[in-house]
Amino acid sequence: MKLKADRATLLKALAHVQNVVEKRNTIPILANVLLSVKDGRLTIAATDLEIALIEDVPVDSAQDGAVTAPAATLYEIVRRQPEHATIELDHQGGDAPLALRAGRYATKLVVLPTDEFPKLDAGKLSHKFAVPAQALRGLIDRTRFAISTEETRYYLNGIYLHAAISDGTDVLRAVATDGHRLARVEEALPEGAAGMPGVIIPRKTVNEIRKLLEDVSGDIAIALSETRIQFTLDTMRMTSKLIDGTYPDYSKVIPVGNDKILRVDTHEFSNAVARVSAITAERHKPIKLSVARDLLVLSATSPDQGTASEELDGDQVDYTSTPLEIGFQARYLNDVTEQIKGHVEFCFADGGAPTLVRAAGDASAVFVLMPMRV
The missing domain is CATH 3.10.150.10 (DNA Polymerase III, subunit A, domain 2)
Incomplete structure (x- = not known):
């Protein structure tokens, strides 16, 4: 050579x-x-x-x-x-x-x-379709933060990709959860993806394909079977084994009927969370959200450092339901709001029930956060 x-x-x-x-x-x-x-x-x-x-x-x-x-x-x-x-x-x-x-x-x-050197044979890949690079980046970016790192529940250590029906429309759906938060994101179902098996793409594969997508535009060819998935991007071809397991019925943890809706400017909310959470270095300490009519108070307490709070009101906050207090881990709040532009909507049931989070006016992505005791 x-x-x-x-x-x-x-x-x-x-x-x-x-x-x-x-x-x-x-x-x-x-x-x-x-x-x-x-x-x-x-x-x-x-x-x-x-x-x-x-x-x-x-x-x-x-x-x-x-x-x-x-x-x-x-x-x-x-x-x-x-x-x-x-x-x-x-x-x-x-x-x-x-x-x-x-x-x-x-x-x-x-x-x-x-x-x-191992033989690189992908085997027979029964379903083939193409997804725009931008759409695939969106599916990955808005879900991978919720992938579990707990090895005992190995079936949660990836993104679950499958065909689904949403409001009567066929969609390609990506889901990830670690038991504390859940992300579900949808794109229009590509031609050729109907009938595809639901597959769990491992965390390492997700991260590696996301790196490759930085330099790619146009469509990404995807081929898969029940055991393998292959991505073709320009002059690159990545083939990966899939996680051999059954993904849980995630629809059971997505709340319905949460009618207490808080709408708040995403940028202002994220900055307030960062400022208030600076009072404590403990990763699992909650941020308390106290909500009243058109008023949101974020607060945190640290036995060693003291307390911090910040109010958001006026044009930044829209809330007309009964007052509510609920706590979330600050990192989880930021992970979700980083995926949302404009205004974020929190849909509450009460202070101890799962909360539905979404972008105002965007039905393609929903997130679920489990509350913490405050």
Whole structure:
């Protein structure tokens, strides 16, 4: 294998694939990327046996072939080269080292046999459809904060993606919950997604695909089965195993009939939460919301630091129901309001019942917060 590649192009691809590589593993080949050259294209592949990422890079190739190389080391070497450098890679086959040159810089990297690299076969993917990159970013951004990190309830360690019906309209729905808060977000159901199985996309896959979406516009091709999902973005293809489990019936925790509605400016509310919560460093201490007609008082108490409170009223607050006091963890309030622009609506039943949160005038996303005792 022998090729020349533009440093910037090669670095971008290596940055993508090396994120998949586990920093600590007991299988040496999984610390390597597979480099394959054919017909002027370099294909770079990495896997941790749960996720596989493949990216194609245009190169000036003099000899086709394949080799594996340590992912983190190769990335760091390329990253530290001058901005407009040309990277030359040369491998003479077998267990010969991979020679890398860039200007006056030269190094040789130890390789492992290519036949030890896992086969990256996605299997048969029965359902295929396309989602605009912006829509997929929205589904991820507005739900992933609620993914559980509790390993004992492994089936909550991802985003549940499925087809559903909302007010008589077919939608693609993403759901995440950790038992303390829930996020449910919808987009129009893409052509080809009808009848798709409900799948749980693992947290690591969610985070990695979100990173890739930063540099992508247009449509993202999605193919899936009951056990795997594949995303195709420009010259990249990511395949991931799905969480093997049954997602709980989340509809049971979404309250209905919460008729005490507080509407408040999202920006002002978020800033007030941040100021009031600064009184305590305890992550799980609640912020108390005291609501009366067109008045919201946020308060917090710390045995070590003291107390803090702030009032919102006038044009910032709209509330006409009976007075109410309820407490929420500050971080959970901020996680939800970060997903909402304009005005946020809190729909209460009472001070001890789950609260429905949504953006005023936007039915595509609903959030649920469990209250805390105050």
